[in-house]
Amino acid sequence: xxxxxxxxxxxxxxxxxxxxxxxxxxxxxxxxxxxxxxxxxxxxxxxxxxxxxxxxxxxxxxxxxxxxxxxxxxxxxxxxxxxxxxxxxxxxxxxxxxxxxxxxxxxxxxxxxxxxxxxxxxxxxxxxxxxxxxxxxxxxxxxxxxxxxxxxxxxxxxxxxxxxxxxxxxxxxxxxxxxxxxxxxxxxxxxxxxxxxxxxxxxxxxxxxxxxxxxxxxxxxxxxxxxxxxxxxxxxxxxxxxxxxxxxxxxxxxxxxxxxxxxxxxxxxxxxxxxxxxxxxxxxxxxxxxxxxxxxxxxxxxxxxxxxxxxxxxxxxxxxxxxxxxxxxxxx
Amino acid sequence: xxxxxxxxxxxxxxxxxxxxxxxxxxxxxxxxxxxxxxxxxxxxxxxxxxxxxxxxxxxxxxxxxxxxxxxxxxxxxxxxxxxxxxxxxxxxxxxxxxxxxxxxxxxxxxxxxxxxxxxxxxxxxxxxxxxxxxxxxxxxxxxxxxxxxxxxxxxxxxxxxxxxxxxxxxxxxxxxxxxxxxxxxxxxxxxxxxxxxxxxxxxxxxxxxxxxxxxxxxxxxxxxxxxxxxxxxxxxxxxxxxxxxxxxxxxxxxxx
Numbered sequence: 052x053x054x055x056x057x058x059x060x061x062x063x064x065x066x067x068x069x070x071x072x073x074x075x076x077x078x079x080x081x082x083x084x085x086x087x088x089x090x091x092x093x094x095x096x097x098x099x100x101x102x103x104x105x106x107x108x109x110x111x112x113x114x115x116x117x118x119x120x121x122x123x124x125x126x127x128x129x130x131x132x133x134x135x136x137x138x139x140x141x142x143x144x145x146x147x148x149x150x151x152x153x154x155x156x157x158x159x160x161x162x163x164x165x166x167x168x169x170x171x172x173x174x175x176x177x178x179x180x181x182x183x184x185x186x187x188x189x190x191x192x193x194x195x196x197x198x199x200x201x202x203x204x205x206x207x208x209x210x211x212x213x214x215x216x217x218x219x220x221x222x223x224x225x226x227x228x229x230x231x232x233x234x235x236x237x238x239x240x241x242x243x244x245x246x247x248x249x250x251x252x253x254x255x256x257x258x259x260x261x262x263x264x265x266x267x268x269x270x271x272x273x274x275x276x277x278x279x280x281x282x283x284x285x286x287x288x289x290x291x292x293x294x295x296x297x298x299x300x301x302x303x304x305x306x307x308x309x310x311x312x313x314x315x316x317x318x319x320x321x322x323x324x325x326x327x328x329x330x331x332x333x334x335x336x337x338x339x340x341x342x343x344x345x346x347x348x349x350x351x352x353x354x355x356x357x358x359x360x361x362x363x364x365x366x367x368x369x370x371x372x373x374x375x376x377x378x379x380x381x382x383x
Numbered sequence: 384x385x386x387x388x389x390x391x392x393x394x395x396x397x398x399x400x401x402x403x404x405x406x407x408x409x410x411x412x413x414x415x416x417x418x419x420x421x422x423x424x425x426x427x428x429x430x431x432x433x434x435x436x437x438x439x440x441x442x443x444x445x446x447x448x449x450x451x452x453x454x455x456x457x458x459x460x461x462x463x464x465x466x467x468x469x470x471x472x473x474x475x476x477x478x479x480x481x482x483x484x485x486x487x488x489x490x491x492x493x494x495x496x497x498x499x500x501x502x503x504x505x506x507x508x509x510x511x512x513x514x515x516x517x518x519x520x521x522x523x524x525x526x527x528x529x530x531x532x533x534x535x536x537x538x539x540x541x542x543x544x545x546x547x548x549x550x551x552x553x554x555x556x557x558x559x560x561x562x563x564x565x566x567x568x569x570x571x572x573x574x575x576x577x578x579x580x581x582x583x584x585x586x587x588x589x590x591x592x593x594x595x596x597x598x599x600x601x602x603x604x605x606x607x608x609x610x611x612x613x614x615x616x617x618x619x620x621x622x623x624x625x626x627x628x629x630x631x632x633x634x635x636x637x638x639x
């Protein structure tokens with residue numbers, strides 16, 4: 052009960068602090084760390100979306116780049132092909148991502164454990180190739196945004212990037228808000244019950260297939276929204292940018308580093324890895340692309356050896372009470 | 384009135400016939416014991432009733448509705464809860480969270496689910512451990528958790544698969560008290576049990592299985608006199624003692 056109150060406190064303080072920041076002179080306006088913070092909120096949201104199906108529900112997906120990509124194309128298609136607004140494209144993209152995730156994952160859910168993960172790997176490659184040769188969505192060249200008027204209407208800003216920061220913050224509040232709600236309601240208990248033992252969960256009235264599919268659809272839809280933001284922010288989209296294993300790995304690694312199946316894990320993971328990624332890109336760019344991924348990998352290996360439960364495990368380890376509760380002679 | 388009926392149930396795994404043409408009834412509000420030597424097919428029968436296995440042939444009805452081929456979650460929602468012989472705690476969740484999963488079957492409201500989970504937790508004497516990780520409990524507490532979780536689903540019929548196995552004498556007595564309390568609240572109980580001290584005094588009826596077949600279905604007093612049951616399960620010596628009514632004898636409780 053106590054930890055719940057602390058968690059609530061941190062949540063509201065964080066939102067309030069992040070909302071006030073742009074109004075402080077020199078806070079984030081056109082600064083590099085403004086960009087980094089925007090990315091932290093975006094990637095934290097992506098990781099949290101992934102956390103729903105893979106952390107809470109235990110179905111490790113390496114396919115989330117597909118749903119992210121569909122969302123990105125949703126926004127970009129609305130703007131580039133239909134001369135419309137991203138506000139229409141983003142929800143449509145998210146919805147399509149959610150719908151696409153259902154037929155994809157339904158057969159994969161019959162596979163247990165590692166086989167499920169492997170099957171999702173293949174899906175990224177399939178979609179990557181498909182979008183590469185699909186002319187309507189720009190093929191390998193992708194979609195480039197035209198020059199648009201700055202502002203919320205077009206969700207695009209060329210000089211003052213505060214709008215993007217606030218957009219990322221809203222996305223963050225939405226995705227994390229959804230997971231907070233799930234966490235304290237039936238859905239959260241059912242997700243974790245399916246992860247801990249599917250047959251046991253079913254003996255308690257849990258329709259595990261439905262739980263997994265709805266968790267996947269929600270997770271994919273939210274990942275799609277994140278993708279739409281990503282397209283708006285980069286002003287373009289092409290298949291390798293969004294539908295790649297690199298991108299899928301980011302969903303996975305950020306969450307694992309922060310703490311799988313925990314509410315704060317995705318934010319903590321993003322808060323460590325994203326600044327690292329952005330600063331290494333800025334300062335180590337001459338070493339070639341992918342340096343950030345090499346560093347990602349090293350950190351993950353180190354964490355897995357030292358603290359497999361991620362940063363959240365590290366924090367819990369600091370509290371002596373949590374230790375007692377988990378070590379009273381039983382199995383693991 | 385029979386709340387559960389099993390008719391001509393056969394379950395085979397390849398050439399092995401685990402249950403052969405078994406029929407019996409469980410009357411509403413009673414405690415029915417399912418006994419028999421190891422390998423008699425008791426757990427298989429449970430798994431068929433609970434929907435974990437599909438019977439090869441035969442029919443199972445619950446409250447006059449056919450549940451033979453329904454998935455287990457659907458049977459659970461109709462009001463049939465079960466515990467597992469080999470305990471299956473949701474390891475990384477706490478004791479209270481485990482019970483909450485059961486409680487959420489009847490309500491989506493967190494406050495209501497919490498109230499009902501806490502009631503079941505108290506009934507099973509687990510309140511002291513509520514924030515413990517379920518995977519770290521002792522076997523006795525894990526057994527209690529199995530029952531508490533099943534109870535939280537608000538069942539009409541509960542299937543207890545060796546709920547007292549591996550418990551100390553005191554723990555066994557507490558388990559028996561818990562079972563009687565469930566009965567007094569109107570829950571019908573079908574239980575597999577090897578510990579005769581736990582089942583003989585409380586069962587309204589015993590169904591005895593041997594080698595996948597039902598050999599008798601009657602009140603405990605008749606069952607202990609039955610020569611076939613004595614030969615198949617109790618053994619001469621133990622049966623004589625049971626007949627003498629040595630019910631408080633805890634010194635040699637386990638069957639041979």
